[in-house]
Amino acid sequence: MFNLDCKGVSTIKRIQKLFIHINGWSMLTFLFVLIVLLPNLTILLQLFSEPNQNWEHIKTYMLQEYLVTTFIMLACLGVLTIVIGVSLAWLVSAYDFPMKRFLKWGLILPLAIPPYIGAYTYHGLLNYTGIIQTTLRDLFAIQVNQKYFDIMNIPGAIFIFTMFLFPYVFMITRAFLAKQSASIIENARLLGSSSFEIFFRIVIPISRVAIVGGVSLVILEFLNDYGVVKYFGIQTLSTAIFQTWFGLGDLESAIKLAGTLMAIVLFLLIIEKILRGRKKYSSTTTKMRPLQPIKLTGWKAGITLFYCGGIFTFAFLIPFAQLVIWVFMAYDAVPYQEFLKIIKNSIFVASVGSIAIVIIALVIGNFTRLNNGLFSKISEKFVILGYSIPGAVIAIGVLTIFIGLDKFLRSFYDLLGINQTLTLSTSLLLLCFAYVIRFLAIGYNSIEAGYAKHGNHYTEASRMLGMTMTQTFFKVDLKLIKSAVFSAFILSWVEIIKELPLTLILRPFNFETLATKAFQYAGNEMIQEAAIPSIIIVVISGIFIFFLHYIMEKE
Amino acid sequence: MNKNRLLLGLVLLLTAVLVLSACGEKEQKDNSAEGNQNAESGVVNLYTSRHYDSDNELFATFTEQTGIKVNVVQGDSDELIERLNREGEATEADLFFTADAGRLFRAKEAGLLQSVESTTISNNIPENLRDADNQWFGLTKRARVMVYAKDRVDESELSTYEALTDDKWQGKVLIRSSENIYNQSLLASFIELNGADAAKEWANGIVENMARKPQGGDRDQAKGIAAGEGDIAVINTYYFGKMLHSEDPEEVKVAEGLSLFFPNQETTGTHVNVSGLGVTKHAKNKDNAIKLIEFLSSEEAQARFAEANYEYPVNPNAEVSDLLKSWGKFKEQDINLTKLGENNAEAVMIFNEVGWK
Numbered sequence: 001m002f003n004l005d006c007k008g009v010s011t012i013k014r015i016q017k018l019f020i021h022i023n024g025w026s027m028l029t030f031l032f033v034l035i036v037l038l039p040n041l042t043i044l045l046q047l048f049s050e051p052n053q054n055w056e057h058i059k060t061y062m063l064q065e066y067l068v069t070t071f072i073m074l075a076c077l078g079v080l081t082i083v084i085g086v087s088l089a090w091l092v093s094a095y096d097f098p099m100k101r102f103l104k105w106g107l108i109l110p111l112a113i114p115p116y117i118g119a120y121t122y123h124g125l126l127n128y129t130g131i132i133q134t135t136l137r138d139l140f141a142i143q144v145n146q147k148y149f150d151i152m153n154i155p156g157a158i159f160i161f162t163m164f165l166f167p168y169v170f171m172i173t174r175a176f177l178a179k180q181s182a183s184i185i186e187n188a189r190l191l192g193s194s195s196f197e198i199f200f201r202i203v204i205p206i207s208r209v210a211i212v213g214g215v216s217l218v219i220l221e222f223l224n225d226y227g228v229v230k231y232f233g234i235q236t237l238s239t240a241i242f243q244t245w246f247g248l249g250d251l252e253s254a255i256k257l258a259g260t261l262m263a264i265v266l267f268l269l270i271i272e273k274i275l276r277g278r279k280k281y282s283s284t285t286t287k288m289r290p291l292q293p294i295k296l297t298g299w300k301a302g303i304t305l306f307y308c309g310g311i312f313t314f315a316f317l318i319p320f321a322q323l324v325i326w327v328f329m330a331y332d333a334v335p336y337q338e339f340l341k342i343i344k345n346s347i348f349v350a351s352v353g354s355i356a357i358v359i360i361a362l363v364i365g366n367f368t369r370l371n372n373g374l375f376s377k378i379s380e381k382f383v384i385l386g387y388s389i390p391g392a393v394i395a396i397g398v399l400t401i402f403i404g405l406d407k408f409l410r411s412f413y414d415l416l417g418i419n420q421t422l423t424l425s426t427s428l429l430l431l432c433f434a435y436v437i438r439f440l441a442i443g444y445n446s447i448e449a450g451y452a453k454h455g456n457h458y459t460e461a462s463r464m465l466g467m468t469m470t471q472t473f474f475k476v477d478l479k480l481i482k483s484a485v486f487s488a489f490i491l492s493w494v495e496i497i498k499e500l501p502l503t504l505i506l507r508p509f510n511f512e513t514l515a516t517k518a519f520q521y522a523g524n525e526m527i528q529e530a531a532i533p534s535i536i537i538v539v540i541s542g543i544f545i546f547f548l549h550y551i552m553e554k555e
Numbered sequence: 556m557n558k559n560r561l562l563l564g565l566v567l568l569l570t571a572v573l574v575l576s577a578c579g580e581k582e583q584k585d586n587s588a589e590g591n592q593n594a595e596s597g598v599v600n601l602y603t604s605r606h607y608d609s610d611n612e613l614f615a616t617f618t619e620q621t622g623i624k625v626n627v628v629q630g631d632s633d634e635l636i637e638r639l640n641r642e643g644e645a646t647e648a649d650l651f652f653t654a655d656a657g658r659l660f661r662a663k664e665a666g667l668l669q670s671v672e673s674t675t676i677s678n679n680i681p682e683n684l685r686d687a688d689n690q691w692f693g694l695t696k697r698a699r700v701m702v703y704a705k706d707r708v709d710e711s712e713l714s715t716y717e718a719l720t721d722d723k724w725q726g727k728v729l730i731r732s733s734e735n736i737y738n739q740s741l742l743a744s745f746i747e748l749n750g751a752d753a754a755k756e757w758a759n760g761i762v763e764n765m766a767r768k769p770q771g772g773d774r775d776q777a778k779g780i781a782a783g784e785g786d787i788a789v790i791n792t793y794y795f796g797k798m799l800h801s802e803d804p805e806e807v808k809v810a811e812g813l814s815l816f817f818p819n820q821e822t823t824g825t826h827v828n829v830s831g832l833g834v835t836k837h838a839k840n841k842d843n844a845i846k847l848i849e850f851l852s853s854e855e856a857q858a859r860f861a862e863a864n865y866e867y868p869v870n871p872n873a874e875v876s877d878l879l880k881s882w883g884k885f886k887e888q889d890i891n892l893t894k895l896g897e898n899n900a901e902a903v904m905i906f907n908e909v910g911w912k
Binding site: 057061062123127128129130133134143146152153230231232233235239242243245246247248249250251326329330333334335392395396399400403406407420421422425426501504505507508509510511512516519520521523524525526528529 | 627630732734736739768770794802
């Protein structure tokens with residue numbers, strides 16, 4: 001790295017920068033950020049609106065208590081997912097033990113199960129008519145105290161969220177450790193550090209960006225969740241939002257609450273950024289090689305397998321088996337003719353949405369890492385805001401903008417001979433756009449971690465050697481972060497295919513996805529029937545996860 | 556090698572752009588095709604919060620008989636109301652269909668529905684089950700009743716919703732969260748019948764007698780009885796019917812251990828709610844929409860409609876299913892269903908104040 005100490009030079013450089021960076025990249029970034037910002041702004045601006053008569057009631061009876069619950073759950077969830085996600089990522093990257101090859105991708109599989117489906121399956125498993133209690137009753141004549149089998153409480157919800165969300169931390173951290181850390185860790189090993197020392201003094205600090213990226217996804221996903229908390233009867237901030245909207249019929253106050261939520265998230269993200277400060281860990285050598293795993297044998301291998309396998313069992317195997325059992329109960333109770341079309345619909349929107357997310361994340365990510373200006377810092381935070389807000393609220397923001405756009409384009413539609421004002425807002429474009437707003441955080445975080453892993457040295461070298469930013473992007477950057485691009489794609493794809501609230505409200509006429517079909521049954525407490533679309537979601541996402549994992553490994 | 560990668564990147568970008576635009580374009584074509592169809596054989600566009608496969612089968616029958624295609628968007632009622640609201644005059648929806656009178660009232664209040672004149676509909680649907688201005692019409696009825704443990708509770712011990720607040724039932728009552736619309740409408744009806752203070756007292760009394768913190772759906776309350784957590788649960792009739800016919804043999808077992816009780820027979824009557832629909836204010840296919848309502852309220856459709864979901868038909872001439880017959884006739888609350896909507900917000904506030912989760 002070169003250092004410019006001389007003030008004059010740096011000023012000149014700054015001016016140069018201004019001109020250099022008004023190019024395609026900054027324009028595109030500006031455009032994308034603007035697009036993403038608009039729906040979020042419609043929500044955030046409500047913060048400054050005058051409170052109405054319901055606000056006092058909301059404050060007294062909802063906010064205080066709900067906020068406490070939300071923060072307790074947030075803290076527990078953060079700690080648990082970090083502990084589980086990072087420890088698994090480390091074990092899988094640094095050691096060899098039986099079944100590791102399978103667990104490497106098997107531990108991402110829980111992402112294929114939407115948390116609300118997970119909640120349904122666990123409750124179905126543990127409740128009075130569930131398989132565990134039935135077996136105890138029928139075979140052993142044991143009547144159990146319901147208290148010990150009750151999962152519908154705060155610890156139960158934390159369990160559900162931890163099990164189905166930790167893969168975010170696991171996946172992003174592992175992708176980072178797999179390639180990045182070899183030389184540092186091997187040096188530490190040579191210098192005689194113990195495994196624990198390496199883990200706490202090296203692995204955690206160097207993978208900080210990845211861990212934060214993963215855990216912020218977990219936290220955002222928790223904050224926007226309404227399915228699990230509603231089913232379990234737990235009062236969190238998102239319950240308050242929906243009670244205000246549906247119960248009191250006061251959308252204005254509901255959006256105000258959502259704005260509050262958004263502000264809190266923004267605050268947390270900025271705090272983290274400040275705490276991280278200027279610390280950057282990126283590789284300085286050109287020789288990037290994979291970390292050489294140490295082979296574990298005997299009881300060490302046994303314990304490691306027990307731990308990793310145990311998590312896999314709770315987070316995937318058990319709920320999956322339960323779904324399979326339900327499918328066998330209800331296989332003749334649903335109309336199948338339409339399922340092929342529903343599957344096609346799901347795959348189509350998931351693919352379009354995630355390609356758009358990856359492209360936008362690449363552009364914005366590339367811009368923000370190379371620029372330290374205010375705009376770059378702000379845009380970086382704003383792009384992921386959409387993920388913190390319950391889908392239904394985002395939907396309202398997106399809808400408002402599209403209807404406005406449609407009214408604006410009315411005369412243009414007339415030219416085309418379309419006699420319908422709501423053309424865009426009754427098209428799939430609306431839905432795909434909403435997915436981008438909502439899940440950009442997912443793609444962005446993993447691409448950001450990918451960029452961070454390699455630092456800017458290669459890019460700077462390439463630029464020094466006379467390549468343009470665009471050439472550098474395609475010839476250097478994109479190749480370096482290929483695996484990050486893939487994980488961004490899988491993650492957003494899997495998110496979209498299980499997405500519910502946005503799809504429900506923004507879909508065109510007669511457009512069903514697997515998630516809406518599952519909701520149709522689950523909403524009617526027909527959980528066995530709901531298992532059929534659910535299991536298709538899980539299997540398709542599972543295949544996808546495996547396929548992309550395979551590509552990443554090969555590379 | 557490098558060039559290949561560059562190419563790959565470009566191709567990827569290009570496909571994405573193409574797919575995205577094609578996605579928009581394809582839809583436009585679909586829509587304009589629909590627009591043309593509009594003029595010829597006709598369509599009717601429906602926003603519905605009901606989610607039963609049986610509804611779709613009925614729509615298919617309607618299409619067969621009339622040639623009118625039924626297009627559906629399914630969602631949560633409040634979200635659909637908001638979507639209608641934002642779409643305003645431009646909306647493509649002709650009908651709004653939801654499973655609660657309170658929500659129908661809310662849609663009417665927001666000026667999203669319009670009055671409709673049709674003698675067929677008036678003949679099919681009794682007056683108390685439709686809006687005074689004919690802006691919405693009930694199509695199926697469900698009662699919010701009690702189920703109790705056959706082995707622990709005698710029917711003679713039961714009388715009214717109000718009696719559930721007696722000390723006798725302390726720690727025995729199972730009922731779901733106050734977030735649920737069925738509970739909100741129940742309390743709204745009490746506000747109408749007994750006044751806000753009495754309603755609050757009732758809610759408070761129930762909270763004190765709850766067997767556990769509210770959790771899960773109506774079926775979970777029934778299972779709570781079987782598990783011995785409580786003795787009485789308040790649930791909607793059709794959930795009981797569904798449990799008796801569940802795919803899961805264990806659920807059937809639970810339901811068989813329970814009996815159904817229609818409360819308040821000597822006093823104000825059992826709480827009844829409807830699912831119903833109304834023509835949207837800016838409907839583009841109003842005539843077709845009316846035809847669909849006429850069809851759905853006809854004797855033939857009503858019997859199928861209600862039976863599939865163990866609900867009561869609103870058309871007095873329609874056949875009630877055998878299961879419902881076996882439960883017998885009962886006295887219904889005699890209030891205008893609009894009141895459920897008017898009192899909804901107040902009900903929610905009372906729930907919050909008494910700490911009904």
